[in-house]
Amino acid sequence: MKYLCTLEIANGVKAWELVDADNEDMAETRARELCIDLAESYGFEQNLDFFGDYDTLGREWDEEEYQDTGFLEYYIEPYDEEEHSGYIY
Secondary structure (H helix, E strand, C coil): CEEEEEEECCCCCEEEEEEECCCHHHHHHHHHHHHHHHHHHCCCEECHHHHCCCCEEEEEECCCCEEEEEECEEEEEECCHHHHHHHCC
């Protein structure tokens, strides 16, 4: 089945990806991976020791803290070609 994944990280950075998955759990796992890839492409990183979780992101470390932070946010929904065709190029 195809799923539309909405990915967000910080500062209005948002993307959409179409994934094939056998079920919603697999689609959500793939959406998380894609969201991490998106964050890394903008220089964000995960830091469990600093943030205490893997969903908080930081970039531009200045020896004491991150200058910019964000969060992994991702949503999935079954792909409807008629409704979602404008999101995927």
